[in-house]
Amino acid sequence: MTGLSASPMGMIDTADGWIIDLYRKGDFMVVWLKEPDGKTVRITDAWRQHIFVAGDQRDLVNLAEELHVEGTDFDERFVRPEDDEPSIVLKVPVEGNWNAEKIARMIIAHGGYRRYELYNVDVEPSQLYMYEKGIYPFGYLQANSKGDTVCWKLKDSLESTDYEVPPLRKAELSVRTSMGGRLQSLSDPIESIVVRTDGEEYCIDLGDEEDKLITLSKTVQEIDPDIIYAVGGDKFIFPYLSHRAIANNVLEQFTIDRESTPLKARYGEGQTYMSYGRTYHRPAPTRILGRIHIEIGGSTLYRECGLHGIIEVARLCRIPVQRVIDTTIGTSMTSAQLYEATSLGILIPWRKTYVERLKTARELLTADRGGFYYEPIVGVHEAVGELDFTSLYPTIMFKKNISGETVRCECCPNSKDRVPELDYNICERRLGIVPRSLRIILEKRRMYKELRQKKFDQDTRKIYEMRQAALKWILVCAFGYLGFKNARFGRIDAHIATCAFARKILTDAAHLAESRGFKIIHGIVDSLWLWKEDAQEEDYKRLKFEVEEATGFPVTFEGVYRWIVFLPSKIHNRVPVLNRYYGVLKDGRIKDRGIATRRGDMPPIVKRCVWEILDVLAEAKNVEEFYEKLRTIPKIIDRYIHMLRIGGVPVEMLTIQKRLSQKPSGYRNRVCQAIAAEQLSMIGGDVRIGEDVNYIIINSRSKIPSRRVLASALCKGKTYDAEAYVSLLLSAVETMLKPFHSTLKPMFCINSKLSVR
Numbered sequence: 082m083t084g085l086s087a088s089p090m091g092m093i094d095t096a097d098g099w100i101i102d103l104y105r106k107g108d109f110m111v112v113w114l115k116e117p118d119g120k121t122v123r124i125t126d127a128w129r130q131h132i133f134v135a136g137d138q139r140d141l142v143n144l145a146e147e148l149h150v151e152g153t154d155f156d157e158r159f160v161r162p163e164d165d166e167p168s169i170v171l172k173v174p175v176e177g178n179w180n181a182e183k184i185a186r187m188i189i190a191h192g193g194y195r196r197y198e199l200y201n202v203d204v205e206p207s208q209l210y211m212y213e214k215g216i217y218p219f220g221y222l223q224a225n226s227k228g229d230t231v232c233w234k235l236k237d238s239l240e241s242t243d244y245e246v247p248p249l250r251k252a253e254l255s256v257r258t259s260m261g262g263r264l265q266s267l268s269d270p271i272e273s274i275v276v277r278t279d280g281e282e283y284c285i286d287l288g289d290e291e292d293k294l295i296t297l298s299k300t301v302q303e304i305d306p307d308i309i310y311a312v313g314g315d316k317f318i319f320p321y322l323s324h325r326a327i328a329n330n331v332l333e334q335f336t337i338d339r340e341s342t343p344l345k346a347r348y349g350e351g352q353t354y355m356s357y358g359r360t361y362h363r364p365a366p367t368r369i370l371g372r373i374h375i376e377i378g379g380s381t382l383y384r385e386c387g388l389h390g391i392i393e394v395a396r397l398c399r400i401p402v403q404r405v406i407d408t409t410i411g412t413s414m415t416s417a418q419l420y421e422a423t424s425l426g427i428l429i430p431w432r433k434t435y436v437e438r439l440k441t442a443r444e445l446l447t448a449d450r451g452g453f454y455y456e457p458i459v460g461v462h463e464a465v466g467e468l469d470f471t472s473l474y475p476t477i478m479f480k481k482n483i484s485g486e487t488v489r490c491e492c493c494p495n496s497k498d499r500v501p502e503l504d505y506n507i508c509e510r511r512l513g514i515v516p517r518s519l520r521i522i523l524e525k526r527r528m529y530k531e532l533r534q535k536k537f538d539q540d541t542r543k544i545y546e547m548r549q550a551a552l553k554w555i556l557v558c559a560f561g562y563l564g565f566k567n568a569r570f571g572r573i574d575a576h577i578a579t580c581a582f583a584r585k586i587l588t589d590a591a592h593l594a595e596s597r598g599f600k601i602i603h604g605i606v607d608s609l610w611l612w613k614e615d616a617q618e619e620d621y622k623r624l625k626f627e628v629e630e631a632t633g634f635p636v637t638f639e640g641v642y643r644w645i646v647f648l649p650s651k652i653h654n655r656v657p658v659l660n661r662y663y664g665v666l667k668d669g670r671i672k673d674r675g676i677a678t679r680r681g682d683m684p685p686i687v688k689r690c691v692w693e694i695l696d697v698l699a700e701a702k703n704v705e706e707f708y709e710k711l712r713t714i715p716k717i718i719d720r721y722i723h724m725l726r727i728g729g730v731p732v733e734m735l736t737i738q739k740r741l742s743q744k745p746s747g748y749r750n751r752v753c754q755a756i757a758a759e760q761l762s763m764i765g766g767d768v769r770i771g772e773d774v775n776y777i778i779i780n781s782r783s784k785i786p787s788r789r790v791l792a793s794a795l796c797k798g799k800t801y802d803a804e805a806y807v808s809l810l811l812s813a814v815e816t817m818l819k820p821f822h823s824t825l826k827p828m829f830c831i832n833s834k835l836s837v838r
């Protein structure tokens with residue numbers, strides 16, 4: 082590894098490549114650059130984070146004197162995004178190993194009665210650095226070093242859809258412990274460690290534990306991977322290895338990062354353990370400086386959109402790849418807004434951390450019925466076509482200039498831009514931070530969606546697909562955050578305004594469809610299901626263009642269904658529910674919402690049964706055939722019931738996963754997940770709030786609640802409560818077949834009691 086090191090001679094050194102990782106180290110930003118020839122360069126740039134203090138001018142002068150921090154200075158910045166004039170603010174450098182939040186708290190404490198507002202405090206230094214320098218991860222650029230600083234020259238464009246991703250060296254790590262107890266624990270000695278890399282496998286199993294750890298350290302340094310994959314890395318492998326290194330007194334020599342620092346895997350109190358291949362308890366992510374650490378199965382974005390999706394998000398949101406993996410999608414989405422604010426000279430307010438519960442627009446809107454809806458006509462329908470507005474909510478936010486600071490702005494009460502129904506004014510004078518950040522994300526998603534239709538090889542198409550899927554997550558999140566109390570540039574009014582526009586657009590579209598002879602079968606949030614006697618695909622396509630023309634918003638024609646079933650409420654047979662349906666499109670795609678296949682807390686055996694039913698029904702080309710296929714369904718259900726009753730269904734198929742939302746003792750009722758969590762804690766396992774608990778039902782009718790279920794880790798050799806699973810199965814099936822009970826009921830054999838309420 083060569084260093085692009087600071088030269089006392091002031092000599093200029095140059096390197097070209099892509100940023101794979103960066104972090105603050107004292108008064109420097111360390112940047113790891115991947116060069117086109119595969120070499121990795123460590124670059125250090127003398128750089129300091131600054132926090133900003135706003136307040137009364139005299140107070141600020143006093144504060145500057147009292148603080149005694151070298152480099153403290155006055156500067157001009159916009160304190161609020163709606164300000165017309167910048168304010169004089171105090172700019173305080175974060176020196177050496179100081180932490181910005183610590184200084185900020187000191188200032189607050191120091192201020193006493195004086196009122197200070199603090200800014201740019203809780204933003205990752207690596208992000209602030211990239212905002213300032215106008216660079217982003219995995220963007221191709223040139224570094225020119227002068228003295229102890231670096232000048233960056235970007236040779237890439239965010240608009241590009243065919244940018245190059247450098248080849249990255251990958252290694253996969255797995256560890257075997259000599260398990261002593263029933264749960265894998267940190268105190269078990271290492272049995273073997275396997276490192277897999279392109280075509281090679283190193284098995285480290287010789288010598289004592291100390292030798293194994295040192296050999297692992299050497300092996301990783303020799304392979305020098307850019308990405309380390311580990312199943313359960315954060316949760317078990319890294320805390321475990323770190324713990325073993327401490328136990329063997331070799332922590333100082335045990336390094337796997339590029340800074341040669343000892344592996345410090347932070348884990349909370351208690352024990353981390355595994356059962357049936359699943360690792361429990363999620364501690365802070367392990368940072369492996371200079372490399373990217375990917376926890377297989379850890380990050381949702383990685384699981385669904387792969388490395389290409391992650392890199393696209395890192396580029397567009399200007400956030401390090403490792404942070405995209407380790408934090409929520411909201412953090413990445415927010416970073417795009419923080420960049421826009423910074424580039425306009427607007428300060429970023431200091432916010433306390435908050436818990437995020439990401440919901441899709443559909444979830445948000447069906448919950449409070451704030452969105453548009455036409456209640457579905459319950460039952461099975463033939464030849465229904467679906468039109469969806471593409472990224473409707475973020476597109477409204479972008480096109481209608483909706484942001485926390487633009488809706489009901491003080492500067493243009495008489496603005497011509499008004500929100501329908503509510504008549505709120507929208508700023509005419511400035512483009513909001515939220516719409517600014519959305520422009521490129523919307524545009525690039527549209528481009529990728531278009532590109533994936535074109536004739537490329539399968540690999541290229543897959544890359545486009547992953548990138549557009551990742552951007553979809555960001556867009557979903559942008560709307561979800563808009564009304565969020567703690568979002569930095571959001572406001573509830575902005576959220577409400579977006580909903581009002583959406584309702585207007587959908588209502589207009591529905592009226593247009595009706596005027597063309599279509600009947601609305603169902604409509605919700607951003608989708609319409611329509612039917613017209615003898616309508617062909619062309620008729621739907623024509624309508625799509627007309628709707629686009631009339632509303633000014635892009636629409637996707639999803640297709641025509643062979644058949645589609647809209648479901649009623651579980652309790653009331655005739656009352657329809659929004660967003661609960663399943664159907665098959667003409668191209669064979671099955672779409673399902675709100676049924677057992679979509680529920681996280683359903684045991685796999687139930688899901689498998691429902692899938693099998695869907696697969697059989699999917700063979701039907703029309704409603705007539707659907708009813709024919711329906712006759713074969715009771716047989717499938719009976720087969721599953723029989724399977725459950727004769728026993729021998731494997732634990733994995735029976736495992737129910739539920740999240741522990743509070744301490745086991747905090748539940749008013751003895752819920753199953755709390756019982757299972759208590760069972761685990763009795764044998765030394767520690768389930769934390771927010772974690773999933775896996776269990777099976779062993780005796781649902783036991784008078785003693787603790788005997789009703791059993792944590793999966795303890796299930797070996799136990800029998801399950803077959804009837805409890807039969808009930809679960811029947812209830813799931815009942816939900817999806819509710820409109821057809823009168824047809825089905827006579828066909829069930831006696832031992833399956835499909836109840837009709």
Ligand SMILES: [Zn+2]
Nearest residue numbers: 490492493508
């Ligand atoms: Zn205005």
